Amino acid sequence: MKTFVSTLRPTPAQGVCLSETAETCRQLYNYALSERKTAYRERGESIGFARQCASLPMLKRELPHLQRVHSHVVQDVVRRVDRACQAFFRRVKAGTTPGYPRFKGRGWYDSFTYPQWGNGVKREKGRLVLSNIGAIRLHNDRPVEGTPTICIIVRNADGWYAHIVCDVAPSPLPPTGKSVGIDVGRESFATLSNGVQIANPRHYRIAERTLKQTQRRLSRRVKGSNRSRKARTLLANAHLKVKRARRDFAHTIARALVNEDDHIAVEKLNIRGMVRNHPLATSIHDAGWGIFLNILLAKAARAGRVVVDVNPAGTSQLCARCGDSVPKRLAIRWHSCPYCGCELHRDHNAALNILKKGGGTAFGEAQPLGGPQNREPHRL
Numbered sequence: 076m077k078t079f080v081s082t083l084r085p086t087p088a089q090g091v092c093l094s095e096t097a098e099t100c101r102q103l104y105n106y107a108l109s110e111r112k113t114a115y116r117e118r119g120e121s122i123g124f125a126r127q128c129a130s131l132p133m134l135k136r137e138l139p140h141l142q143r144v145h146s147h148v149v150q151d152v153v154r155r156v157d158r159a160c161q162a163f164f165r166r167v168k169a170g171t172t173p174g175y176p177r178f179k180g181r182g183w184y185d186s187f188t189y190p191q192w193g194n195g196v197k198r199e200k201g202r203l204v205l206s207n208i209g210a211i212r213l214h215n216d217r218p219v220e221g222t223p224t225i226c227i228i229v230r231n232a233d234g235w236y237a238h239i240v241c242d243v244a245p246s247p248l249p250p251t252g253k254s255v256g257i258d259v260g261r262e263s264f265a266t267l268s269n270g271v272q273i274a275n276p277r278h279y280r281i282a283e284r285t286l287k288q289t290q291r292r293l294s295r296r297v298k299g300s301n302r303s304r305k306a307r308t309l310l311a312n313a314h315l316k317v318k319r320a321r322r323d324f325a326h327t328i329a330r331a332l333v334n335e336d337d338h339i340a341v342e343k344l345n346i347r348g349m350v351r352n353h354p355l356a357t358s359i360h361d362a363g364w365g366i367f368l369n370i371l372l373a374k375a376a377r378a379g380r381v382v383v384d385v386n387p388a389g390t391s392q393l394c395a396r397c398g399d400s401v402p403k404r405l406a407i408r409w410h411s412c413p414y415c416g417c418e419l420h421r422d423h424n425a426a427l428n429i430l431k432k433g434g435g436t437a438f439g440e441a442q443p444l445g446g447p448q449n450r451e452p453h454r455l
């Protein structure tokens with residue numbers, strides 16, 4: 076699956092129509108969620124996706140503005156509620172903090188989906204034709220690869236976008252016989268097992284400062300005022316800018332790694348509270364790493380490369396050469412092994428350990444990779 080994003084250039088009337096559709100979907104989302112909540116609270120019943128869909132025609136008679144939204148889009152809203160509830164039950168089962176699916180306030184519902192390409196959505200002469208909304212001009216009408224499957228219409232701070240998800244045939248790259256381990260950095264973005272350090276892009280620091288400033292400005296202004304609204308727009312734009320810079324950076328790094336290596340071992344994410352060797356990492360850095368991983372996985376899957384994620388516990392404390400434990404505080408940036416005399420930068424040592432744990436070999440001899448035991452496919 077590959078997503079192609081195009082900027083939409085709706086006419087003012089189409090813009091209103093897009094906003095109205097999103098708003099109707101938001102109301103339906105909240106309605107469907109409350110229906111489930113009530114049924115559970117009052118009758119101990121759980122309503123499934125099929126049953127909620129079956130009651131849609133009746134609901135359409137009650138809520139006439141629902142009729143102006145394409146039926147597949149409406150169904151997809153119900154599916155979103157279903158997914159959110161299932162994820163909730165999964166979390167309950169797993170024993171993590173469940174967090175019940177939330178009602179979406181205004182401004183918290185910014186997309187709707189045409190789940191079947193060709194049914195309510197198609198492209199025609201540089202326009203995206205959405206049923207019940209109209210033929211919207213596409214700003215950058217680049218051709219998509221593969222077969223379009225679904226289309227998500229998204230509102231960003233600076234306008235509307237179409238995300239066209241396509242089924243793209245894999246195009247495997249020739250094997251290089253190389254493998255690499257990647258350590259999430261504290262002073263750098265990442266360190267590779269071959270010793271290469273990938274520096275934090277400058278935009279991280281700049282973006283962080285801008286975000287903080289804009290955030291402060293917003294909180295100083297009177298809620299609901301015009302000036303507060305303006306500050307909110309500025310903040311949304313700052314976030315958008317960070318997001319785009321981050322994605323661009325992640326694409327570049329991931330592309331280089333996928334071209335270079337057959338086998339890529341990375342640190343498993345989201346092991347909160349467990350040993351992570353970078354407790355001081357900023358939130359911006361963390362988010363950047365998550366996005367990078369998703370992009371890396373997508374590119375690797377397409378190119379036929381293997382990505383293995385490993386538990387990072389201990390990777391900074393063990394010696395990558397002899398395997399003995401060499402405890403060190405976070406402030407100690409150098410790994411100096413008293414047992415075998417191994418001298419390495421702390422992160423380089425950790426990257427080598429991650430590679431080892433991930434089933435790769437440090438010095439370029441590719442191994443047959445049979446071990447899916449610690450492989451966990453990420454949602455892309």
Ligand SMILES: [Zn+2]
Nearest residue numbers: 394397412415
């Ligand atoms: Zn050693």
